[in-house]
Amino acid sequence: MSGEFVLRMQGISKRFPGVHALDQVQLSVRKGTVHALMGENGAGKSTLMKCLIGIYAPDSGTIEFNGQQVSIANTHHALSMGISMIHQELSPIPHMTVAENIFLGREPLTWYGLVDMRELNRRTQELLGRLGIAVAPEKKMAELSIANTQLVEIAKAISYESSLIVMDEPTSAITEAEVANLHNIIRSLRNRGVSIIYITHKMDEVFNICDEVTVLRDGRYVGTSAIQALSHDLLIQKMVGRELTDMFHKEETPVGEPILYVRNYSGKRFRDVTFQVRRGEIFGLAGLMGAGRTELLETIFGVHPRTSGELYLHGKKVEIRRPSDSIRHGFALLTEDRKLTGLYMNATVRDNISIANLLRYLRGPFVRFRKVAADCERMRQALRIKTPSLQQKVRNLSGGNQQKVLLSRWLLTEPEILILDEPTRGIDVGAKAEIYRLMVDLARSGKAIIMISSELPEVLGMCDRIMVMHEGDKVGELVRGDATQERILQMATGLKLTTANA
Amino acid sequence: MRAVISQYGIFLIFGLMVIVASFLSPAFLTTTNIVNVIRQMSIIGLIALGVTGVIVSGGIDLSSGSVVGAACVVAASLAQIPDRAFYPAIAGSPVVVAILAGCGVGALAGLINGLLVAKTGIPPFIATLGMYTAARGAAMLYTTGRPLSHLSDGYNVIGQGAFLSVPVPILILIVMAFVTHILYSRTKFGKYIYAIGGNEQAARVSGINVGRYKILIYTYAGMLSGLAGLVVSSRIGSGQPGLGVGYELDGIAAAVIGGTSLSAGGIGTIPGTIVGALIIGVLNNTLDLVNVSAYWQQIIKGGIIVGAVVLDQRKNRGDR
Numbered sequence: 095m096s097g098e099f100v101l102r103m104q105g106i107s108k109r110f111p112g113v114h115a116l117d118q119v120q121l122s123v124r125k126g127t128v129h130a131l132m133g134e135n136g137a138g139k140s141t142l143m144k145c146l147i148g149i150y151a152p153d154s155g156t157i158e159f160n161g162q163q164v165s166i167a168n169t170h171h172a173l174s175m176g177i178s179m180i181h182q183e184l185s186p187i188p189h190m191t192v193a194e195n196i197f198l199g200r201e202p203l204t205w206y207g208l209v210d211m212r213e214l215n216r217r218t219q220e221l222l223g224r225l226g227i228a229v230a231p232e233k234k235m236a237e238l239s240i241a242n243t244q245l246v247e248i249a250k251a252i253s254y255e256s257s258l259i260v261m262d263e264p265t266s267a268i269t270e271a272e273v274a275n276l277h278n279i280i281r282s283l284r285n286r287g288v289s290i291i292y293i294t295h296k297m298d299e300v301f302n303i304c305d306e307v308t309v310l311r312d313g314r315y316v317g318t319s320a321i322q323a324l325s326h327d328l329l330i331q332k333m334v335g336r337e338l339t340d341m342f343h344k345e346e347t348p349v350g351e352p353i354l355y356v357r358n359y360s361g362k363r364f365r366d367v368t369f370q371v372r373r374g375e376i377f378g379l380a381g382l383m384g385a386g387r388t389e390l391l392e393t394i395f396g397v398h399p400r401t402s403g404e405l406y407l408h409g410k411k412v413e414i415r416r417p418s419d420s421i422r423h424g425f426a427l428l429t430e431d432r433k434l435t436g437l438y439m440n441a442t443v444r445d446n447i448s449i450a451n452l453l454r455y456l457r458g459p460f461v462r463f464r465k466v467a468a469d470c471e472r473m474r475q476a477l478r479i480k481t482p483s484l485q486q487k488v489r490n491l492s493g494g495n496q497q498k499v500l501l502s503r504w505l506l507t508e509p510e511i512l513i514l515d516e517p518t519r520g521i522d523v524g525a526k527a528e529i530y531r532l533m534v535d536l537a538r539s540g541k542a543i544i545m546i547s548s549e550l551p552e553v554l555g556m557c558d559r560i561m562v563m564h565e566g567d568k569v570g571e572l573v574r575g576d577a578t579q580e581r582i583l584q585m586a587t588g589l590k591l592t593t594a595n596a
Numbered sequence: 597m598r599a600v601i602s603q604y605g606i607f608l609i610f611g612l613m614v615i616v617a618s619f620l621s622p623a624f625l626t627t628t629n630i631v632n633v634i635r636q637m638s639i640i641g642l643i644a645l646g647v648t649g650v651i652v653s654g655g656i657d658l659s660s661g662s663v664v665g666a667a668c669v670v671a672a673s674l675a676q677i678p679d680r681a682f683y684p685a686i687a688g689s690p691v692v693v694a695i696l697a698g699c700g701v702g703a704l705a706g707l708i709n710g711l712l713v714a715k716t717g718i719p720p721f722i723a724t725l726g727m728y729t730a731a732r733g734a735a736m737l738y739t740t741g742r743p744l745s746h747l748s749d750g751y752n753v754i755g756q757g758a759f760l761s762v763p764v765p766i767l768i769l770i771v772m773a774f775v776t777h778i779l780y781s782r783t784k785f786g787k788y789i790y791a792i793g794g795n796e797q798a799a800r801v802s803g804i805n806v807g808r809y810k811i812l813i814y815t816y817a818g819m820l821s822g823l824a825g826l827v828v829s830s831r832i833g834s835g836q837p838g839l840g841v842g843y844e845l846d847g848i849a850a851a852v853i854g855g856t857s858l859s860a861g862g863i864g865t866i867p868g869t870i871v872g873a874l875i876i877g878v879l880n881n882t883l884d885l886v887n888v889s890a891y892w893q894q895i896i897k898g899g900i901i902v903g904a905v906v907l908d909q910r911k912n913r914g915d916r
Binding site: 173190208211 | 787862
C-alpha cells in the first residue's frame with residue numbers, strides 16, 4: 095500500500111432544507127487501493143459521493159484529486175478528470191442497446207461523422223468479454239434481467255478507464271458467482287493502480303476485498319482504519335456507535351390477544367414470511383434497504399398482489415385484494431414517502447386529514463363541513479399539530495407536523511392495526527419524540543402497531559418484538575430484552591452468526 | 597409472431613388500408629391520385645419529422661402551425677414581385693434568400709423554444725404554447741393581417757413545380773425524411789435525443805450536455821416548420837399569416853400514429869412517422885373518394901389517433 099493519495103476530501107459539509115446531510119466529513123483514498131465507505135442508511139455516503147462526482151455542490155470543504163485542488167462542476171467534468179461511478183439508483187436508458195448505453199457520450203464515429211455502430215458493438219463485445227459478462231451488445235437494456243443490467247452498469251463505469259471508480263452497492267442484484275467475478279475484476283483494476291471506493295452493506299465483501307474502511311454516521315466522519323485493524327464487531331460498533339438517549343418514552347403496556355396472523359406470505363421481493371402481532375404491541379421490522387420490508391407491508395395492505403399466503407384477523411381468515419379491503423378491516427398505512435404517496439401538498443390541513451373519511455361526513459351529496467372541522471380540530475389538539483389554522487396548506491408545515499397530519503388522517507378511520515413505514519424519516523428530534531409518545535399512547539389504547547424503521551436505536555427503543563429481514567427472507571425475531579444493535583445488524587446483513595451469541 | 601405484429605403493426609395497418617381503399621374506390625390506385633395523396637401529406641410530413649424528434653427527446657412542440665404562418669409571410673415578402681410588393685425594399689430577392697429566410701425564421705422560433713425549455717426549465721408544453729400564440733401574432737403584425745400575393749415564378753416552383761414529373765413538395769419530403777432519418781438514427785445528436793428522452797438523468801451523468809441537445813432539436817423542428825411554410829405558401833401562390841392553423845396537431849398525430857410515444861420518451865422512428873402521415877393522408881383521401889362528409893372525417897381521424905395511442909401503451913407496457 096503506497097502512501098500516495100489519489101483523493102482527499104476534507105471538511106465537506108452539505109445542508110438540505112431541514113437536514114444537515116454532511117457535517118465536516120473527510121475521506122482520503124490511497125492510490126491503487128479499495129476503500130470501503132460504510133455507514134447505516136442515511137449516514138451520508140451517497141451524498142458524499144454525489145458531491146465528489148459533481149451532482150451536488152458541497153456547501154464547504156475541499157477536494158484534492160491527484161494532488162491538485164479541484165472544484166467539480168458536473169459529472170462530465172468528473173468523468174473527464176478520471177472519476178466514474180456506478181449509479182445504483184439510476185436505471186439505464188431502456189430502449190437503447192447495451193452498447194449504446196455503455197458508450198453513451200463517447201460514441202466512435204466514422205470518417206464521415208456518423209456513429210460507427212460496428213465499432214461500437216465491437217468495443218462493447220471486447221469490454222464485456224474482458225470482464226467475463228455474457229450479454230449481447232445489440233440487446234436492448236429493457237430486455238435484460240436486473241442482474242445483467244447491474245453488470246452492464248459496472249462495465250460502463252470501468253469502460254471510462256478512470257483512475258478512481260465509485261461503486262455504490264454494485265452487488266445488490268447479482269449472484270454469488272458474479273460477485274466473485276466482480277471481485278476478481280476489482281483486484282486486477284487495483285493491481286493496475288486504479289482506486290476504488292466501495293459502498294456496501296455486506297460485511298463479508300468488505301473483509302474480502304477492501305484495504306481500508308472509512309465509517310460515517312449521521313452525516314459525520316467517524317474514522318478511517320486499515321481493514322486488518324478491524325473485526326466484524328468493531329466495524330458494526332463504529333457504524334452504530336451512538337448511545338441510546340432517553341428519547342424513547344417506552345412504557346410497558348399490557349399486551350393482549352393476537353389480532354393479526356400473517357402466514358407464509360410471499361410476493362414481489364419477499365418470500366414465505368410468517369408473523370403475528372398482538373393488541374397493544376409495537377412490532378418492529380428491521381433490515382437494510384431492499385430487504386423487502388416495505389413491499390411486505392404494502393402487500394399486506396393490498397397495494398401489491400401477493401403470490402401466496404394467508405392472513406387472519408382475530409383468528410378468522412380474511413381476503414385482502416386492494417387497500418379499500420384492508421381499510422374496511424381496520425388497517426391503516428402511513429407510507430414511507432409522505433410526499434409521493436401520502437400527502438396532498440397543495441391542499442389544506444383539513445382536507446388532508448378528512449380525505450380518507452369523507453364518506454362518514456356526507457349528508458346526501460353534501461359534505462358536513464362543520465363536523466369535519468370539529469373532528470380535525472380534535473385531531474389537531476390531540477396530536478399537537480403546529481399550524482396557524484386548519485386552512486393552512488400542508489406544504490407550509492414542517493416535516494414533523496406533516497407526518498402528524500398524515501397520522502391524523504388514519505386515526506380518524508379508527509384503525510385497529512397501524513402500519514408505520516419509516517414514521518420519523520426526515521423530521522427533527524423534537525417531533526420524533528412526540529411521534530414516539532403518540533405511538534405509545536396508541537398501543538396503550540389497544541391498537542397494534544407495525545413499524546418499519548432503518549434507525550436501529552428507534553427500533554430498539556420502541557418495539558416489543560423485532561422481526562429482521564434480509565433480501566426478502568425473515569431471518570429471525572428478537573424480543574425486546576434480547577435485541578441489540580449488533581445482533582440486528584448481523585442478522586440484517588445476512589452474516590452467518592459466527593460469534594458466540596448465536 | 598406477436599413481436600413482429602407489434603414491431604411492424606403500423607406498416608401492416610397501412611398496407612391493409614391501401615387494400616381496403618383500392619376496393620372501395622377504383623380511383624384510389626391511380627398514379628394521379630397517389631401522387632396527390634403524397635403531395636397533400638408532404639406539408640404535415642415535414643412538420644412531423646421535427647415533431648418526432650422533439651417528442652423522442654421527451655418534449656412537445658405546439659408551435660409548428662404558427663411558425664408555418666410566420667415563416668411563410670417573411671419568405672413571401674422577399675419573393676414578391678417588386679412593383680406589387682408589401683415591402684418593396686426587400687421584394688424581388690433571389691429565391692435562395694427567400695428560402696433561407698423562411699427556414700431561418702422557423703429555426704429562430706425553434707431556438708427560442710429550445711432556450712426556454714433548456715434554460716428556464718418550464719414545461720415544453722407551456723414554452724411552445726407561448727410560441728404558438730406569439731408566432732401567429734408576429735405573422736399578423738408583419739403583414740397587418742393581409743395576404744402577400746404576386747410571388748415570383750421561381751418561388752412558386754417550390755410548391756407547384758415538378759422534377760421528372762414528381763412534384764417538388766414530394767421531393768423535398770423524401771430528401772428531408774432521408775436526412776432526418778440518418779440524423780436521428782446514425783449521428784451522435786440522434787443518439788443523445790433518444791438518451792435524453794429515455795432517461796434524462798442517466799444521460800446527464802454520462803456527461804451529455806442535455807440542454808444543448810434540447811435546444812438543437814427544437815431548433816431543427818422549427819426549421820422544418822419554416823420549410824413547410826415555404827411549401828404551403830408557394831403551393832397556393834400567397835404568403836398568408838393565417839396559414840398552418842392546426843398543423844401542429846396533425847404533425848403530432850402523424851408521429852403518434854407512427855409509434856412515437858408521448859407517454860415514454862426515447863421511442864419513435866422516422867419511417868414510422870412517415871407511415872403515420874401516410875395513414876392520415878390515405879384516410880382523408882379515401883373518405884373523400886367515397887363521399888364521407890368532412891365532419892365524419894374528423895370524428896374518424898380522432899378515433900384513429902386515440903386508438904393508436906392505446907395500442908402504443910399496450911405495447912410499451914408489454915416491454916416491462
